[in-house]
Every structure is written in C-alpha cells, then in structure tokens.
Amino acid sequence: MVLESARLAGELPGAVLDPARLAAVADTGLLDTPSEGTFDDLAQLALAITGAQKAFFTVADGRRSFWKAAIGLDPSGARENDIRDSPCHILIGTGRELIAEDAATDPRIKDLAAVAALGIGAWAGYPVVSPEGHVLGGFCVVDENPRPFAPAQSQALQTLARSVSSEIALRQALRRARASGDASAALARTLQDSLLPPRLPDTADLDVAAVYLPADITGGTGVDVVGDFYDLFRTRGRSWCAVMGDVCGKGIDAAKVTALARYTVRAEATQHTSAATVLHRLHEAMTEQKVSERFLTAALLVFRPDSDGHGVRGRYASAGHPPALIRRADGTVEELTASGMLLHPLLPPDHDRTETVFRLGPGDALLLYTDGITDARDHHRGPRFGEERLARALAATHGADAGQTLAHLSGEASAHSGGHAVDDTALMLIRVSPHAP
Known part of the structure; x- marks a missing residue:
C-alpha cells in the first residue's frame, strides 16, 4: 500500500492526495452511492445548454473518479475510472476550469485513457469545491467531436458547477444540524453562506446594494429559519439578471426550494432574454424535480445598461410577488407590476404571465423586496x-445612494415594529449613477 501510494504521488498533482482534500471528499458521503435526480437534472441541463452528448458530475478520491451523475452512458455500466485516466485530476491540481476543444490534440489530456474510452472529441469541465475550498471533483460535458464552447455555454457550465457545490454544502450543513440538534442556527448560516451571494458584483455605472434581515428566533425552541433570497449576476455580454424570491415556510424543504430556484435562474437567464421565460423555466424545474411542495413567489429583472451610459433598459416579470418600486431622480415613486401566478409544482404552467418593459435614467433606482x-x-x-x-420611506431617500437607501428603509421598518421581525426580509436596490454621461 505504501509503494502504491508513492507511485500515485509521483504520477498525480499533489492536491489529489492531500489528506485534507481526501477527508473533505469522504465527508460528502457521495462515493459509491446511487445516482440522484438533483445531480442528474443538472447534468441534463448542461446537455440542453451545450448540445453535447455526455455530462458528468464526478467525485474523486485518491484512486478513482466516481461518476455520481453520468448522463449519456449506459446506466448498467461502470460508474468510475482510474483517477490517472480522468481529466478530473487536472481540475484538482489547478483548481480551475479545463476546456479542451480538440481532445485528440490538446497536450493536457490527449494521452489520457478516458479520451478513447469515452469517445471524447471535446471536453469542458469545472471544479466542484467544498465550503473550505477543496476540489471534490468536477462537473463536465463531453462532445464526441472537436468543437468550441461559446462564452455563454461556458458561463452556464460554471454556474451549474457552483450549484453542485452549493447543494453539497447545504446537505452537509443539514446533516450536521440533525446530529447536533441545532437545526435553526445551522439553517440560518446555510442561507447566508450558501444561498445568498457573499457580495454583489461590481457593475459599471450602477450603484447596487442588498440586505437580508432574518426573522426573530424566540423561545429557545430551535425554530428553523430559512427565509428569502436574492441574486444579481451577469448573463451575457453587458446584460444582467436580478431576482428576489420568497419561499413559503421554513425548514429543510424550504431550503431545497431556495437552492433549486437560485441555480435554475442562474442557468436559464444565460439562455433567455425574456424575464417571463426564465420564470416559466423555473416553474418547469420545480414541477420536474419535485424537491418540495412549498410554493415560491419571485420577481425577476433582465436588463442592460445603455451603450451611451445614460441609463438602463430591461424587462420585469413576477410570480405572485410584491411589485417592484422605482424611485425616480426627482423623488417620485412608481410601482412596477406584471401579472403572473406564484410558482408551485402542482400548479399548471401560467401561459398568461406578462412582463413589463422599464427604463431607468440617471439617478433613478429600482427596489426589489419581500413582504x-x-x-x-x-x-x-x-x-x-x-x-x-x-413608498413614502423610499421617496424620502431622494438623492441617497443604494446602501444609504436600504439602511433607511430597514431602519424605518424596525422603528415601526419596535425592532420585532415577524418574517425574514430581503431588499435589493439597483440605482443608475446620477452622474452618468
């Protein structure tokens, strides 16, 4: 065994056999387990987005790459290969994506046994990581012919890989919560750490801010707290997507819906410019995956800064969510509405869902919020x-930046309630710079 380990150490990147990484892999509990709908659905989505023929989510220990999801292969066949034969060990070694448009000539993978065994013409893979940053394995697609991957496809694959990482982190936190009996604290931390962006991205000519305020936990009863979610991310080119959602109820089922909603929106928004279509695709995902019968309300924006930097144009859609508010540069406040039922796996598709076109000029701001x-x-x-x-509190922030505006709104609500929070609250503000050219 010592000789075998020494031989592997000479053939593999040092990170593959790092004891801390191997412990993180074991802690996932995913090795040698059956396929699951959650991971298979993400792999199927990767094929739909890229047009490739095979998709994998792999977990790699020190000797093999185990295929937790393997779409496009005979399900009765082998579900692993030697770690030395798999491009997965390169992902572990570099911690970065690997895109080989022509596997037969790419010096990084052309000599790997998997290229011939799996009929790899082109390969695109991204690391799946633990909360501590250890690379657990990879999420990849395989095309039988050499081909390029468009930037939007690569970005979607990266999003799906992050979604796999978030799903693993969520499961681990819930497992530890059950073991410790401290479910409420663990779920609250999971929401903050895994289901909300750690910070909003920098956006040229835009001032953005968000805040999440959890409900009170009283009585020492260990009440589960999951709450609302939001996200803001670039989709393609200079386009962006913002989403605000509110899952009914609390606990493990609500956390699953939150995770599904966030990664589905991130994937679908890179493929569709219609806000209503993205919500429709989210409804389909909830119906197909059936992670819970919790319902979800959501408001979603797809928008793009004007080429001259004078403002933003976009589309707004809603799934039973409170209307967005626009604070114009002169301090007036307008409602932004769109019709659409809430999302529930047992409800039929809402083919009458509408979307509303909006424009923000210099100094204008748009507020998304939960109830x-x-x-x-x-x-x-x-x-x-x-x-x-x-609306009055928002109007009173005339001239304030995004962070100051949200601080004023949350302060006013807290003063009204005497500091008592009966429900989770999420707020996000997108403001066009008043000094836009």
Missing part, C-alpha cells in the same frame, strides 16, 4: 408597515 418589510409590526399586532409607508 417581510411590509408585514413588519410590533409585538402587540399593531398596524403593518405596509406598502404606502414603504
């Missing part, structure tokens, strides 16, 4: 903060 802020009230069940107070 935690409008439902804010004190311990004595006094009046709600409500939509009118929210």
Whole structure:
C-alpha cells in the first residue's frame, strides 16, 4: 500500500492526495452511492445548454473518479475510472476550469485513457469545491467531436458547477444540524453562506446594494429559519439578471426550494432574454424535480445598461410577488407590476404571465423586496408597515445612494415594529449613477 501510494504521488498533482482534500471528499458521503435526480437534472441541463452528448458530475478520491451523475452512458455500466485516466485530476491540481476543444490534440489530456474510452472529441469541465475550498471533483460535458464552447455555454457550465457545490454544502450543513440538534442556527448560516451571494458584483455605472434581515428566533425552541433570497449576476455580454424570491415556510424543504430556484435562474437567464421565460423555466424545474411542495413567489429583472451610459433598459416579470418600486431622480415613486401566478409544482404552467418593459435614467433606482418589510409590526399586532409607508420611506431617500437607501428603509421598518421581525426580509436596490454621461 505504501509503494502504491508513492507511485500515485509521483504520477498525480499533489492536491489529489492531500489528506485534507481526501477527508473533505469522504465527508460528502457521495462515493459509491446511487445516482440522484438533483445531480442528474443538472447534468441534463448542461446537455440542453451545450448540445453535447455526455455530462458528468464526478467525485474523486485518491484512486478513482466516481461518476455520481453520468448522463449519456449506459446506466448498467461502470460508474468510475482510474483517477490517472480522468481529466478530473487536472481540475484538482489547478483548481480551475479545463476546456479542451480538440481532445485528440490538446497536450493536457490527449494521452489520457478516458479520451478513447469515452469517445471524447471535446471536453469542458469545472471544479466542484467544498465550503473550505477543496476540489471534490468536477462537473463536465463531453462532445464526441472537436468543437468550441461559446462564452455563454461556458458561463452556464460554471454556474451549474457552483450549484453542485452549493447543494453539497447545504446537505452537509443539514446533516450536521440533525446530529447536533441545532437545526435553526445551522439553517440560518446555510442561507447566508450558501444561498445568498457573499457580495454583489461590481457593475459599471450602477450603484447596487442588498440586505437580508432574518426573522426573530424566540423561545429557545430551535425554530428553523430559512427565509428569502436574492441574486444579481451577469448573463451575457453587458446584460444582467436580478431576482428576489420568497419561499413559503421554513425548514429543510424550504431550503431545497431556495437552492433549486437560485441555480435554475442562474442557468436559464444565460439562455433567455425574456424575464417571463426564465420564470416559466423555473416553474418547469420545480414541477420536474419535485424537491418540495412549498410554493415560491419571485420577481425577476433582465436588463442592460445603455451603450451611451445614460441609463438602463430591461424587462420585469413576477410570480405572485410584491411589485417592484422605482424611485425616480426627482423623488417620485412608481410601482412596477406584471401579472403572473406564484410558482408551485402542482400548479399548471401560467401561459398568461406578462412582463413589463422599464427604463431607468440617471439617478433613478429600482427596489426589489419581500413582504417581510411590509408585514413588519410590533409585538402587540399593531398596524403593518405596509406598502404606502414603504413608498413614502423610499421617496424620502431622494438623492441617497443604494446602501444609504436600504439602511433607511430597514431602519424605518424596525422603528415601526419596535425592532420585532415577524418574517425574514430581503431588499435589493439597483440605482443608475446620477452622474452618468
């Protein structure tokens, strides 16, 4: 065994046999387990996006690459190969994506046994990582012929690989929560760490901010807290997508819906410019995967800064979510509405879902929010903060930047409720610079 380990160490990147990485792989509990719909669905989505013939999610220990998902292969066949034969060990060694447009001539993989065994003409793979940053394996597609992968396809694959990483992190946190009995704290941390972006991306000519405020946890009963979610990301070229969602209820099922919604929106928004279409595709994913019967409301924007830098143009769609608010540069506030039912796996598709075109000029700002802020009230069940107070508070921030605006809104709601939060609250503001050329 010592001689075998020494021989492998001479043939593989050092990271492959790193004890900390191997411990992280073992901790996933995924090795030698059956295929699962969650990972298979992500792999199927990768094929739909790229047009490739095979897709894999692999988990790699020190000797083999185990195919947790293997779409396009005979399901009765082998589900692993030697780690030395798989491009996966290169992902582990570099911690970066590997795209080989012509596998037969690419010096990195042309001599690997997997190229011939799997009929690899082109290969595109991305690392799947643990919360601590260890590369657990890879998420990849295989085309039988040499071919390039378009930037939008590569970006979608990267998003799907991150979704696999998030799914693994969520499962581990829930498993530890069950073992420790501290489910509420673990789920709250999971939401913050895995289901919300750690920071919003930098956007030219735009001032953006977001805040998540969890509901109160009282009584020491270990109440599960999952809550609302938001995301903002680039889709293709200079285009962007923003989403705000609210999953009904709390607990493990709600966390699963949140994770599904976030990675599905990220994948679909790179393929569609219609906000309504992205929500329709999310509804299909909820129906097909059936991770829970929780319902979801969501508001979604697809938008693009004007080429001259004078503002933003976009489309807005809603799935039963509170209307977005636009604060114009002169301080007036407008509602942005679009019709559409909430999302539920047992509801039929909403073919009447509409989308609304909007434009933001210099100094204009658009607010997405969940009903935690409008439902804010004190311990004595006094009046709600409500939509009118929210609109007035937003108007009062005339001239404020994104961060200052959200601080004022959350402060006003907290003052109204005496600091009591009956529900999770998420807020996101997108503001065009008032000094746009």
